[in-house]
Amino acid sequence: MNKSLLAASAALLALIPAQQVLAQDAAPFDDVVTELEPVYVTTPLRRPSTITQSTSTVTVIDEEDIAKSAAPDLPSLLRKYPGVNITTNGGQGAQASVTLRGASASQTLxxxxxxxxxxxxxxxAYLSNIPLSAIERVEIAEGAHSAQWGADAIGGVINIITRDGSACANGAAICTTVETGVTWPWGGFGTIATRGIxxxxxxxxxxxxLIGTEGYDFTTPANSVHEAGRDGFLQGSLNYSIGKDFTWGRLYxxxxxxxxxxxxxxxxYADWVTGDTVYGANQSIQTNSAFKLGAEVDHSDDWSSVFEIYSAFDYQKNFRDGHPEADTHYDTNRFGLSASTTKxxxxxxxxxxFTLGGEAYRETVDSSVDYTETSRNVGAFYGQYGLEYEALTLNAGLRYDADEQFGGALTYNAGVGYELVPGLTARASFSTGFNAPTFNDLxxxxxxxxxxxxxxDAETxxxxxxxxNWDSGNGTVIDLVYYENHIDDMIAYVSAPPSYIGTMENIDKAKISGVRAVWSQALMDDxxxxxxxxxYRLPENETSDQYIANQNRLKLTAAASWQATEALNLNxxxxxxxxxxxxxASFNPQLGDYTLVNVSALYDIDQAARVKFAVENLFDEDYETAYGYNAPGTTVTLSYQRTF
Incomplete structure (x- = not known):
């Protein structure tokens, strides 16, 4: 299909992101329109609330959205949603950066x-190492949320929530689901999950x-690191949850x-001094993990407290076969604890x-590269207040973070929502954020x-x-928002005479403004x-008076999900x-615009078995999200799933 025709089609259809949180799932074949329950989220206010109560822009990608999507991995899934920008250095398994509202990857929590x-x-975060098979839903809260979550939440927060032990869909107390499939470029995957009570x-x-693919050549010949040949990927993963309710609360x-x-x-490449050939790493062992133990104590019907301890690590070992001099490693450990009470x-x-809470965590680094400091401690306490009175909703909060390296950071938020008429709600919010410098920066x-x-200093x-927001109650949902994000003390690389030794300094200012609209419509009895x-956004670096690099300015999306028969769903x-x-820098060109078309079909063989056929980038669009790196071409997936 002609690229300009596809772009025009998208422009006509997509006045506003595919599979937005407020879209409704297809209903069974009957004459009754399903009345959906409110969608509850925990990320925006760090406590359960509906999307409209949060008074900020929120998107939820649920389990059914993931099942219907043609995306083979998490970066491909996220890029289809408003406010989200994904930059990848290749295909499946490659380093991928996610940003919200034009902020950088380190400014997105x-x-x-x-x-x-x-x-x-x-x-x-290494997004490619979080498999889709482990995810129950994703909550995306746009805008600064440091008053709830602390550092790095300037652009927003993406909270990936793994599968829990809820009851089986087939009514059994305990069930096991097995899925296996093949992909092109040639690869395959298999998953097995047991859940129940x-x-x-x-x-x-x-x-x-377990996932594996032979991949393709990630780089273009214009890239200085280009090596001809396929870049493959192999991954194994485990996810778990366990919990029990007691009369006093829950342990999990x-x-x-x-x-x-x-x-x-x-x-x-040849060393410019000695002329010797230098070999760098061209593969890695990437390990990511996060575990937590928690207790929820119900003091009364309207008062509860939560206590959690957790450990998370990110280990990267880079190497090249036959060249031990290329070996490097960067290992991060993070240990934390938190407590909060809500009345x-x-x-x-x-x-x-009313919510009061506090948390503390310690970060440590073990690396083949020297760091002058290899650990730091962070502590914080916060308070949040929410009011619901007839058509009015108010939210406000304050948080103080004490960082061992740069001192303290005080952040706050305030939001208001008002239901003008039934179904029509206006909202406004103001919030501050900060981003802690990394160990590489410091x-x-x-x-x-x-x-x-x-x-x-921290970026602020x-x-x-x-x-x-308009929710008609009969299948029409429209959300429109205008936003501005002003960032000060942005950390930038500098290399000045006479030494020309590179370092990082707080020198930049940015203003990111934009308008975002979504429209979801359910038809034909859902x-x-x-x-x-x-x-449409303007991500401007006010110091250099230019656009911020690698950020989307215009994004249009359209999606359709049709329950063609009781057994067949088309997307x-x-x-x-x-x-x-x-x-x-003016010597690097613009990355061209692109249009992607993705399709999927799910067929229920019976109540326990399903076949899925999916094609991402149906017309094999040639495009780049990062200069010198080929984005994936046509990717085909055929899978079979059965629940016992």
Whole structure:
């Protein structure tokens, strides 16, 4: 199909993201329109609330959305949603960066079950090592949320919630689901998961997954690290949850572990002084994990407390076969604990919700590279207040973080929502955020050309947004928002005379403004769901007076999900992304616009078995999200799933 035709189709359809949180799932074949229960989220306010009560922009990707998607991995799934920008250095298994609202990857907080999982050295999470088979839902809260979560939540928070031990869909107390499939480019996968509730009330889930693909050549010849040949990927993972309810509350534990062997390009080069050939690593062993143990204590019907301890690590070992001199490793460990208490008070017909909490964590680094410091401690306490009175909703919060390196950071948020008429709600919010410098920024020991700067301050931000949401109650949902995010003391690389030794300094300012709209429509007694998305943003570096590199400015999406028969579900989506600048230097070209078409079909053989056929990038669009790196071409998946 002609590229310009696809772009035009997307522009006409997508006035507004595919599979948005408010879209409704297809209903069974009957004459009754299903009335959906409110969707509850925990990420925006760090306590359960509906999406409209959060007074900020929230998207939820649920288990059914994941099942219907043609995406083979988490980065491919996330990129289809509003506000989200994904930059990948290749295909499956490659390093992928996720950003929200034009912020950088280190300014976007990624959590797994509420636990920080980003590398303390690089500042970003290894998304490719979080398999889709382990995910129950994803909550995306846009805008600054440091008043709830602390550092790194300038652009927003992505909370990846793993599968729990809830009851089986087939009505059995305990069930096991097995799925196996093949992909092209040639690869395959297999998963097995057992979940349920035992006779003594213990709910549990245990999942295992193995994924492998031969991949393709990730880099273009224009890339200085280009090596001809396929870049493959092999990953094994485990996820679990276990819990039990008691008269006093609940005791639980959950976590995931993933280990993979991604390949990448790193062409040998001649040392400019000695002329010797230098070989760099071209594959790695990447290990990611996060585990927590928690207890929820119900003091009364309207008062509860939560206590948790957790451990998360990000280990990366880089190497090249036959060249031990290329070996490097970067290992991050993070240990933390948190406690919070929430009390509800009804007064004069109003519901007042008070939350007080605190947390502390320690980050340590073990690396083949020297760091002048290899650990730091962070402690914080926070308070949140919520008011619900008739058509009015108010949220406000304050948090103080004490970081052993740069001192303290005080952040706050305030939001208001008002239901103007039934179904039509206006909202506005203001929030501040901060981003802690990474160990690479702060503590990298002098290596002849670069050294860290221990005097760096945290990056800070002020974010405001105003929006309106319309839920007709009969299948139409529209959400429109305008936002601005002002970022100060952005950390930037500098290399100045006379030494030209590189380091990091707080020098930049940015303003990111944008408008985002989504429209979801359910038709034919909920058998047909349509979703449209539009986002236009201006990510401007005010110091250099240029666009921020590698950030989307225009994004249009459209999606359809049709329950054709009781057994057959058909899905398609279109994504158009406008051109982007690669960096602020004029010698690098723009990345061109692109249009992707993805399709999937799910067929229920019976109540226990399902076949899925999916094609991502149906028309084999040739595009790049990062300069010099080929994005995936057509990817085909055929899988079979059965529950026992």
């Amino acid at each position: 990624v959590l797994v079950d509420g636990m920080r999982v980003a590398s303390a050295t690089a500042g970003s 035992t006779d003594n009330g213990v709910d549990f889930n245990l999942g295992l997954s 534990s959950e976590g995931f572990y993933a280990r993979s062997n991604p390949h990448f390009d790193s062409a040998p 509800e008070v009804f007064t004069g017909g109003a519901l007042n919700t 503590y990298w020991a002098y290596d002849g050309s670069y050294m860290g700067n221990p005097d760096l 931000s002020k974010n405001w947004e105003a929006g309106i 058998r047909l769901g349509l979703d449209f998305g539009f986002e 398609a989506d279109i994504e158009y992304v406008g051109s982007r600048w690669t960096n602020t």
